[in-house]
Amino acid sequence: MTLQQIKNILNDRRPESVEALAQDAAKLTRQQFGRAIGLYGPLYLSNFCSSHCTYCGFNSHHKIQRMKLAPEQYIKEMQYLHAQGIRNILMLTGESYKHTPVSYLKEAAQRASEYFQGISLEVHPMETAEYKELFAAGVDGVTVYQETYDRTRYAQVHLSGFKKDYDFRYATPFRAAEAGIRQISLGVLLGLSDVAHDVFALYQHVRELEKSFPGVEYSVSFPRLRTVKTEALAVCDVDDLRFVKIIALTRLLFPRVGINLSTRESPQLRDHLLEIGITRMSAGSNTSVGGYTLLAENKQDPQFDIKDERSVDEVVKLLKSKNFDPVFTDWRHIENSL
Amino acid sequence: MNSSPLTIAGKTFTSRFFLGTGKFKNKKDLSDSIAAGKSELVTVALRRIDLERHEENILEHIPAHVTLLTNTSGARNAQEAVRIARLAKASGCGNWVKIEVINDSKYLLPDNQETIKATEILAAEGFVVLPYMTPDLYTARALVKAGAATVMPLGSLIGSNQGLKTREFIQILINEIDLPIVVDAGIGAPSQAAEAMEMGAAAVLVNTAVATAEDPAGLARAFALAVEAGRLAYLSGLPQQHALAKASSPLTGFLYDTPAN
Numbered sequence: 001m002t003l004q005q006i007k008n009i010l011n012d013r014r015p016e017s018v019e020a021l022a023q024d025a026a027k028l029t030r031q032q033f034g035r036a037i038g039l040y041g042p043l044y045l046s047n048f049c050s051s052h053c054t055y056c057g058f059n060s061h062h063k064i065q066r067m068k069l070a071p072e073q074y075i076k077e078m079q080y081l082h083a084q085g086i087r088n089i090l091m092l093t094g095e096s097y098k099h100t101p102v103s104y105l106k107e108a109a110q111r112a113s114e115y116f117q118g119i120s121l122e123v124h125p126m127e128t129a130e131y132k133e134l135f136a137a138g139v140d141g142v143t144v145y146q147e148t149y150d151r152t153r154y155a156q157v158h159l160s161g162f163k164k165d166y167d168f169r170y171a172t173p174f175r176a177a178e179a180g181i182r183q184i185s186l187g188v189l190l191g192l193s194d195v196a197h198d199v200f201a202l203y204q205h206v207r208e209l210e211k212s213f214p215g216v217e218y219s220v221s222f223p224r225l226r227t228v229k230t231e232a233l234a235v236c237d238v239d240d241l242r243f244v245k246i247i248a249l250t251r252l253l254f255p256r257v258g259i260n261l262s263t264r265e266s267p268q269l270r271d272h273l274l275e276i277g278i279t280r281m282s283a284g285s286n287t288s289v290g291g292y293t294l295l296a297e298n299k300q301d302p303q304f305d306i307k308d309e310r311s312v313d314e315v316v317k318l319l320k321s322k323n324f325d326p327v328f329t330d331w332r333h334i335e336n337s338l
Numbered sequence: 339m340n341s342s343p344l345t346i347a348g349k350t351f352t353s354r355f356f357l358g359t360g361k362f363k364n365k366k367d368l369s370d371s372i373a374a375g376k377s378e379l380v381t382v383a384l385r386r387i388d389l390e391r392h393e394e395n396i397l398e399h400i401p402a403h404v405t406l407l408t409n410t411s412g413a414r415n416a417q418e419a420v421r422i423a424r425l426a427k428a429s430g431c432g433n434w435v436k437i438e439v440i441n442d443s444k445y446l447l448p449d450n451q452e453t454i455k456a457t458e459i460l461a462a463e464g465f466v467v468l469p470y471m472t473p474d475l476y477t478a479r480a481l482v483k484a485g486a487a488t489v490m491p492l493g494s495l496i497g498s499n500q501g502l503k504t505r506e507f508i509q510i511l512i513n514e515i516d517l518p519i520v521v522d523a524g525i526g527a528p529s530q531a532a533e534a535m536e537m538g539a540a541a542v543l544v545n546t547a548v549a550t551a552e553d554p555a556g557l558a559r560a561f562a563l564a565v566e567a568g569r570l571a572y573l574s575g576l577p578q579q580h581a582l583a584k585a586s587s588p589l590t591g592f593l594y595d596t597p598a599n
Contacts, residue, residue: 087388
């Protein structure tokens with residue numbers, strides 16, 4: 001599909017056109033994934049960050065309380081998530097090699113494997129050899145968003161720090177796949193730049209990866225740029241209609257690719273999107289370091305404001321009431337070696 | 339009419355309709371489908387078994403008389419398949435394993451070479467190995483040699499409901515391989531299951547079609563009936579199909595005419 005075709009689809013605001021796309025996407029999703037929805041729990045390990053990304057609550061210029069969890073602290077958070085039923089964990093940090101080096105992440109992964117069957121990381125980009133170490137330590141998934149594929153805009157919003165390097169970031173999923181990582185998640189932060197261009201470029205990124213590493217399970221995320229502490233940041237508005245179209249189009253072009261939905265979206269919208277193409281969602285999310293067991297709510301500086309604050313139990317109840325099968329376990333941890 | 343029960347690794351099955359357990363919207367639909375389809379063998383991905391959460395543990399919803407066939411979904415090579423199979427056994431899931439080695443997340447086609455390797459290792463360890471494969475005669479022969487208990491060729495792409503796109507190649511396996519041939523993947527309608535059974539397949543394994551049907555138990559029953567009908571047709575000796583009409587006045591009939599005086 002060409003960039004122009006994507007533009008045309010996203011610009012077509014007729015109700016019948018979005019409905020037709022959604023119907024086709026829903027059918028294909030049911031055929032490929034049934035009514036199973038994978039659930040995972042995010043765990044913020046650290047918010048130290050050396051990059052200055054204008055849209056992020058963790059950026060190095062924000063005067064927020066910086067925290068890095070010590071093993072006894074993240075174990076407490078892990079135990080909490082495990083007790084909630086979570087079996088797939090996504091561990092996140094700010095982008096700081098210095099504060100969260102591979103040795104720190106490795107230990108966190110090893111400890112996590114005592115509680116979880118699937119372990120993914122959303123941290124700073126690394127070299128292949130480092131991903132190999134993490135894979136051997138039990139990491140199966142890597143999430144790395146390009147944020148925007150518009151180089152000019154990329155430079156405008158990534159002012160300093162490691163994340164400034166567009167090409168190194170673009171090549172990150174290739175390095176992770178090379179190292180053996182099983183699940184790779186890509187994404188764009190909708191609203192940072194021209195949306196059709198970003199979606200088109202994301203599709204190309206996935207296609208390139210599929211050609212080089214066909215065995216990896218890919219998924220994509222479309223977080224929409226949101227407020228952080230009520231500060232408005234989006235330059236390009238992606239309304240619900242366009243958002244629905246992006247989800248549906250992604251499903252139609254990539255029948256087997258997973259589509260993640262984050263707690264940034266409202267419960268109402270999340271519930272509707274489940275029917276259209278979503279295959280994974282976070283549950284019981286807290287986007288602050290130590291947010292589950294260590295910090296009082298008024299002490300938290302989240303990476304972004306969440307709209308869906310339902311507990312794991314509430315999410316499960318909701319899924320079942322809508323005839324979905326909540327899937328907590330989608331991997332059984334095995335020894336990882338190439 | 340079960341005049342011909344199926345035997346795999348010394349175990350006898352009266353039903354030749356095997357069921358997969360993925361994609362069901364809830365566990366009740368699954369157990370109802372097993373009951374309605376009278377399946378005696380179901381396959382479960384180890385990656386989906388949550389041993390800790392009793393009510394969510396899929397194994398709790400599979401009756402005791404049903405043979406559990408754990409599959410190695412998620413394995414990208416032989417070594418991973420072997421590790422998953424061993425883990426399944428250690429977790430109490432028994433020693434029947436469906437080898438599923440897939441290193442292509444787009445088409446989900448099994449990697450035959452790695453499947454052969456995994457079969458060899460696991461069969462030698464005493465597993466009952468049912469390998470899922472892309473239908474190919476050489477691979478099937480290698481699987482026999484490696485100690486497989488059946489050979490399970492795909493009818494078409496998994497989850498595609500497209501039926502027997504690989505029909506000619508499956509027929510070759512049925513003709514040439516002495517193990518039971520179980521058609522796995524791609525069967526989307528009872529008529530397609532019947533077709534496989536009429537060809538002489540030993541059994542069919544269905545998942546997506548049943549799991550995503552509006553009434554899964556209803557469709558499971560329809561599949562079971564189709565499988566029985568197909569089997570009976572096969573045993574009864576189906577009359578051969580002819581591409582063209584048979585001429586009622588053959589050109590060479592004169593050779594056998596009684597000469598006139």
